[in-house]
Amino acid sequence: xxxxxxxVTVARPGRRTATRxxxxxxxxxxxxxxxxxxxxxxxxxxxxxxxxxxxxAKPLFATVGIVRFVTTSQWDVVRETYGALPxxxxxxxxxxxxLVLAVPVSVGLALFLTEMSPxxxxxxxxxxISLLAGIPSVVYGLWGLFVLIPVLRKTVEPFLAxxxxxxxxxxxxxxxxxxxxxxxxxxxxxxxxxTAIAIEVxxxxxxxxxxxxxxxxxxxxxxxxxxxxxxSRAGILGATILGLGRALGETMAVTxxxxxxxxxxxxxxxxxxxxxxxxxxEFAEASSATHTSALAALxxxxxxxxxxxxVAARVLVRISRRGPARVAA
Amino acid sequence: MKSLARxxxxxxxxxxxxxxGLVIALLPLLSVLWLVVSHGFRALDLDFFTALPSPVGETxxxxxxxxxxxxxxVAIACAIGVPLGVGAGVFLAEKGDGKVGExxxxxxxxxxxxxxxxxxxxxxxLVVIPMRRFSALAGGVALAVLMVPTLARSTEELxxxxxxxxxxxxxxxxxxxxxxxLRVVLRTALGGITTAILLAVARAAGETAPxxxxxxxxxxxxxxxxxPTASLTVQIFNYAVSPYAxxxxxxxxxxxxxxxxxxxxxxxxRLLTRSRFGLSR
Numbered sequence: 001x002x003x004x005x006x007x008v009t010v011a012r013p014g015r016r017t018a019t020r021x022x023x024x025x026x027x028x029x030x031x032x033x034x035x036x037x038x039x040x041x042x043x044x045x046x047x048x049x050x051x052x053x054x055x056x057a058k059p060l061f062a063t064v065g066i067v068r069f070v071t072t073s074q075w076d077v078v079r080e081t082y083g084a085l086p087x088x089x090x091x092x093x094x095x096x097x098x099l100v101l102a103v104p105v106s107v108g109l110a111l112f113l114t115e116m117s118p119x120x121x122x123x124x125x126x127x128x129i130s131l132l133a134g135i136p137s138v139v140y141g142l143w144g145l146f147v148l149i150p151v152l153r154k155t156v157e158p159f160l161a162x163x164x165x166x167x168x169x170x171x172x173x174x175x176x177x178x179x180x181x182x183x184x185x186x187x188x189x190x191x192x193x194x195t196a197i198a199i200e201v202x203x204x205x206x207x208x209x210x211x212x213x214x215x216x217x218x219x220x221x222x223x224x225x226x227x228x229x230x231x232s233r234a235g236i237l238g239a240t241i242l243g244l245g246r247a248l249g250e251t252m253a254v255t256x257x258x259x260x261x262x263x264x265x266x267x268x269x270x271x272x273x274x275x276x277x278x279x280x281x282e283f284a285e286a287s288s289a290t291h292t293s294a295l296a297a298l299x300x301x302x303x304x305x306x307x308x309x310x311v312a313a314r315v316l317v318r319i320s321r322r323g324p325a326r327v328a329a
Numbered sequence: 330m331k332s333l334a335r336x337x338x339x340x341x342x343x344x345x346x347x348x349x350g351l352v353i354a355l356l357p358l359l360s361v362l363w364l365v366v367s368h369g370f371r372a373l374d375l376d377f378f379t380a381l382p383s384p385v386g387e388t389x390x391x392x393x394x395x396x397x398x399x400x401x402x403v404a405i406a407c408a409i410g411v412p413l414g415v416g417a418g419v420f421l422a423e424k425g426d427g428k429v430g431e432x433x434x435x436x437x438x439x440x441x442x443x444x445x446x447x448x449x450x451x452x453x454x455l456v457v458i459p460m461r462r463f464s465a466l467a468g469g470v471a472l473a474v475l476m477v478p479t480l481a482r483s484t485e486e487l488x489x490x491x492x493x494x495x496x497x498x499x500x501x502x503x504x505x506x507x508x509x510x511l512r513v514v515l516r517t518a519l520g521g522i523t524t525a526i527l528l529a530v531a532r533a534a535g536e537t538a539p540x541x542x543x544x545x546x547x548x549x550x551x552x553x554x555x556x557p558t559a560s561l562t563v564q565i566f567n568y569a570v571s572p573y574a575x576x577x578x579x580x581x582x583x584x585x586x587x588x589x590x591x592x593x594x595x596x597x598x599r600l601l602t603r604s605r606f607g608l609s610r
Contacts, residue, residue: 031507038416108350136535249444
């Protein structure tokens with residue numbers, strides 16, 4: 001941040017010299033204007049996304065209404081009744097599973113890398129973790145289809161049914177495809193996102209807090225618990241919300257393993273469906289204008305939710321970065 | 330007061346648990362990489378890279394058109410997305426300290442979290458509906474929209490890294506602002522920006538969801554931007570969910586090619602940054 005302000009203050013006299021020359025003045029203005037146009041394009045793109053989604057989705061909201069759309073569960077293309085509840089439910093359940101599995105692991109991993117391991121080790125390990133984020137979603141789907149699902153069906157699901165079978169969550173036929181498979185694969189996919197931001201947040205914790213805790217005789221874990229974690233709580237919550245945003249919108253891997261059954265079932269072993277998955281499967285073959293419009297409405301819903309989550313997450317991470325001021329006050 | 334022994338035990342237990350996080354995180358990575366390489370390698374032969382997909386029920390054939398199609402769609406995306414993204418980034422770095430800059434920065438941050446399938450719908454509305462046809466152009470537009478926010482953010486950071494003294498020296502010599510920006514500042518940041526573009530290309534090449542209903546798919550070669558076009562990722566999806574063993578093998582092969590492509594781009598990006606840093610010091 002520091003050098004940037006240097007540039008601005010020092011560049012000013014130069015700018016004044018340049019303005020003395022008419023020719024350059026004109027060229028400078030043209031350059032500035034074209035930059036501004038390119039910059040504003042980002043805003044235009046954002047506006048276009050909202051406007052176009054709304055344009056395609058509008059016919060549906062005109063006939064069904066938003067409340068009935070998200071609270072009924074009849075999705076019948078032939079009769080043109082559209083209720084999105086099973087998709088909303090599937091999206092929420094799989095994302096919840098993903099968070100439950102991924103957040104403890106990511107935060108633990110972030111703590112391990114920032115607080116417990118030597119710096120050199122961190123730089124070695126950060127590469128494979130970033131690799132994890134670079135693997136395309138469809139490759140995760142392929143892996144889920146042929147590796148994860150058999151493992152879930154033969155090992156994990158029987159084990160869960162044995163140990164926790166008294167809960168309705170872990171009952172019913174074990175076919176592999178379903179909420180659990182989708183949630184597990186989402187957990188793997190959001191893990192690098194949450195870990196990276198958590199590490200960034202943990203780095204902002206002032207050394208003096210750690211030293212103070214250690215000087216009082218705290219063990220390393222106690223230092224983390226009383227000094228590091230309270231300080232970075234907002235940021236870690238922000239990281240979690242960003243992970244949630246990614247999980248909600250993740251399409252391919254979920255489409256390939258969730259089972260694509262538009263039903264609402266209590267069991268995590270049961271096949272379900274999610275918002276992005278139904279868009280992915282039906283959009284290209286949408287037969288009627290209302291069908292396309294209903295799918296776009298699902299997209300709009302997804303956009304609205306992820307947009308709000310992202311805003312919330314960014315604000316939280318920013319608050320956490322501004323940490324020292326808050327502590328001093 | 331808990332005993333010291335107990336506190337120490339808790340400390341080691343928690344250290345162990347956190348360390349276990351590392352193992353849990355790396356396990357799926359190793360599994361994915363190992364299976365893609367081992368399964369995929371068997372599917373690769375000359376036909377895989379040179380032949381068209383075989384019809385349903387026949388074995389053999391390849392995914393040559395999909396490899397080319399991915400390149401084609403990504404090239405269209407770059408033609409649209411790179412100037413916009415890099416330009417927006419330069420704007421943010423040079424004139425982005427005001428309210429407009431802040432708004433653009435925030436929008437770019439939030440846009441980078443929009444699900445890619447939603448962007449697919451937007452490209453469908455913008456390109457497919459008016460053209461009345463699925464096309465490579467529509468796929469390219471979708472990927473370009475995905476590229477812009479990330480490129481803008483990383484370009485801004487890279488341009489801001491250029492030392493102020495370079496800019497001052499240029500301005501002091503009487504070089505006008507626009508030439509200083511282009512010939513001194515951007516030129517210095519060029520290596521970093523190239524890296525950012527390579528990473529954006531790697532990300533775009535791996536996208537599937539926004540292509541499903543924009544560029545769709547194609548069993549044959551296609552070189553015109555207004556026709557449906559095959560892509561590696563959509564081909565992997567179609568082959569993976571099909572019931573044929575031969576197509577499953579093809580899916581693994583295509584996944585290996587895709588990973589190699591993405592990996593090569595990322596590696597190239599890393600090497601570029603490294604040599605760039607070497608130069609500047």
